[in-house]
Amino acid sequence: MYDVKAVRRDFPIFDNGLAYLDSANTSQRPRQVTGAMMEYFEKFNSNIHRAAYHIAEEATDRYEATREKIRAFINAASTKEIIYTRGTTEAINLVAYSWGRANVKPGDLIVLTILDHHSNIVPWQILATANGANIEYVDIDDRGELRQDQFRELLEKQPKLVSFSHVSNALGTINPVHEMVAAAKAAGATVLVDGAQGAPHQRVDVRDLGCDFYAFSGHKMLGPTGAGILYGRRELLEAMDPFLAGGDMIKTVRVEGTTYHDLPWKFEAGTQAIAEVIGLGAAVDYLDGLGMDNVLAHEREVTDYAYETLSDIEGLTLFGPPPSRRAGVISFALDGIHPHDLATIADRDQVCLRAGHHCAMPLMTRLGVPATARASFYVYTLKDEVDRLAGSIKEAQRIFK
Amino acid sequence: MYDVKAVRRDFPIFDNGLAYLDSANTSQRPRQVTGAMMEYFEKFNSNIHRAAYHIAEEATDRYEATREKIRAFINAASTKEIIYTRGTTEAINLVAYSWGRANVKPGDLIVLTILDHHSNIVPWQILATANGANIEYVDIDDRGELRQDQFRELLEKQPKLVSFSHVSNALGTINPVHEMVAAAKAAGATVLVDGAQGAPHQRVDVRDLGCDFYAFSGHKMLGPTGAGILYGRRELLEAMDPFLAGGDMIKTVRVEGTTYHDLPWKFEAGTQAIAEVIGLGAAVDYLDGLGMDNVLAHEREVTDYAYETLSDIEGLTLFGPPPSRRAGVISFALDGIHPHDLATIADRDQVCLRAGHHCAMPLMTRLGVPATARASFYVYTLKDEVDRLAGSIKEAQRIFK
Amino acid sequence: MSTPPSADDQFYREYILDHYKNPRNYGRLDHPDISHEEDNPLCGDVVGMDFRIKDGVIDDIRFHGRGCAISQASASLLTERLKGIPLDDAKRINKDDVLGELGIEISPARIKCALLPLKVLKVGAYGLAAEDEE
Amino acid sequence: MSTPPSADDQFYREYILDHYKNPRNYGRLDHPDISHEEDNPLCGDVVGMDFRIKDGVIDDIRFHGRGCAISQASASLLTERLKGIPLDDAKRINKDDVLGELGIEISPARIKCALLPLKVLKVGAYGLAAEDEE
């Protein structure tokens, strides 16, 4: 049995009754994660690699241990395929610069989706402008699900790159990633999956998925801010030029030129977010301890309950697919009440709710709304918090009657 | 009176007798810094900007408050000129990509120095290759000081960009930055100062300096890993294209194209290192509390003492300038003992010493040594630790007699 | 530490809700002398204003837009204040005037909503750089 | 937590220091059948080896280079072992053999120093991908 009460005890921030319903934005972090960071700071704080004393060895070991944990977490073939970044955004930009600039040619097609997060749109827009490529966006149907028919049509144009999110952060839609990756690979495209809302919430197997790149953020999976992951297939990473350059990503630097380090360090220039990577390792341990299947089941239960509870409220419109095809994210609108006003009223009840475009303006434009209110759930979310949200909604409706 | 014993009590890592002489690599962090991070994690952990609830407002306030602290710390004209990065390396790469790709033309000259850190060499080598520019390196004289005559000659060739470090991390040489920036600006160059070893150790006034960019790392100035700073003159930053793209650095995203956010956020894409930036703010407070003049004076005292102590050891060669023109860094070699062997022996005495090329291979090549041993000092360094280092050196000499 | 507004505060006072639900001077003018619109891309609020100027005085004014109660009520309140006053006086209206008129404590996250109408006035009527008002 | 090696350990045993200060088979061969050099750029250690092969046996061997006591002693020890044995036997020498011969506990940071000579053997004599030996 999944014991959510026990889980919550690991999160000091809940001690004062906060109902945090914004985990798709950033998650909370358990003591185990901050404790691992504090241990680094207080016991073996030092820089990694090429160090000649024991605390630096310890720091290096812990830093590299996270890489193996992440490798196992997403079942990558090798730790050489695990690159540390600040988060999903930097990971996607790394690919856009290092792979994109060299491989995308004038007239090439890039296929994105209207569901995507800005971080998976704007880097490609910039690349397309720089290299003279075109972008086409897969639309959604009325339930907020990607139009697979249109996706297949676009694949017939033999896109150079296909990039889409595993799960939409704005609607919670779980995209059929396996099928989509397989079709895109069959069409000859390089495929990036934005896993910012994927990896934190379900078991991910990048080899089974078959994508070329998979990007995600530590801070959305109980890890600290400042550390995220780019998974890339070794073959592609080997062929790519470095992204950032500087200390640690080189083999030799001479006035005449420079040779680069092996994978994965080729892509890790300068002093890394060491404490944060160590914290991320503790987050993976924590999630492994819970079991990703249990995490998924718990979120599903809360999401089902929330979907039902909110459906019952008059004047409330739910966006996105039915609960069976959505992750722990619910976006909605209230008649006559702007999402920001709702969020402000909820805040008075200590209910943390997101209101806005969720970094998905093209999607908002498509839905014809300026913004939505969004509740999102994670390992620590209680049904009771969903009830509190419902209470805040009713309070807002009373005020704005 | 500067009370180093009191300072040390703020650093739990010293409780067990560690002599940490590798602060030029990364500094230790006081309780105040880790405490500020823990407060974020446990009290108002949330994402920043566009949030509609109070803990996110608190996080945003604290995150932006660091910007003002940094602005004041280096006396920039506006917080719009303070860009958060992961560290010096990312800051320099940001300039190399966003400013460099657009402004450096075929045949342009880039002037660097042989003293520089790889992070201030390799990004420019890559840029030069991409854009067809040339690089020339200012050499050092026998005392490890930049040859100003040669620098002036190179300026006559009207370089597009001049980039050099405030202080050499490998030799401790304090470059005459004021004169060098003024001369380079007079020659019409854009000027970047790598302040990784500058800002942590002395009062810096970027307006007085007159440079266009100044880069430094939080983790070398008592802050956590994962947060650093690019200062850029507003005029230049305004004119530059964004670097990383994604959430938060945009104003509007549409299928047809995107408009970017105002400074400084234009350069801060995706979820930032929030806890780390907040920690960096606490580090600035801590340094302000000590007073940068006191920090400098303390380091000078320790450095003078170390210079004298090491000079007395037979078979020991000191590299670099006399103590009056060097920061708290001492690089040296022992006859017949490789730096790595020395570091290993010192480690047995709990003395943390760096051995290697210090990310300055061109300088090592120039000095004709494969590596040096390096001791570096900071706000918490005791003369007693210098004595312990001398003891380790003598022990190594006994072993290798 | 900031605290959440307490449950019994008057954030959504009656008259703000009234201005939101029954906005004054709402709509468009035909052939306005000045017409300007601004949006707050971060939350999607939009406010536009049309001005008719006669002898240096704001003879008529309308606003349009969509967004949260704060931005729309603030726009409604501002048009009431602007109607009939000399442009030169309008020029002197500032942040504090607008926030004072709203009469409620506005959290940092919402302050841009409250000031969006003022930005429309400043940028539209005087061509001031938008950001100088932030 | 890793701990620093204790003060009385035998990290720098006599015979290691001896091999460092009096390296065996040090120098170059004229017209070697195989000659290969590798460096560890991270610390600047360099080791190169020259081999003379006769009937599939390592008839003569010399090493040159510079670096820390570990890398140079390890090279000296390895050449002693290699001299006179069939190339096929040399092929089977692995990490554990080399570390065993050194007979001291080597910290992760120094292990690359210890294994650099083996890398020279593997890459030089067999053209193996360097990293497979790491």
Ligand SMILES: Cc1ncc(COP(=O)(O)O)c(C=O)c1O
């Ligand atoms: C002079 C100098 N420049 C640049 C850097 C790179 O800083 P970071 O590793 O924090 O990016 C360093 C740090 O070692 C340095 O000493």
Ligand SMILES: Cc1ncc(COP(=O)(O)O)c(C=O)c1O
């Ligand atoms: C689907 C998706 N992609 C990308 C991102 C960007 O992640 P980060 O801000 O950690 O870089 C997010 C986070 O909001 C997201 O939800």
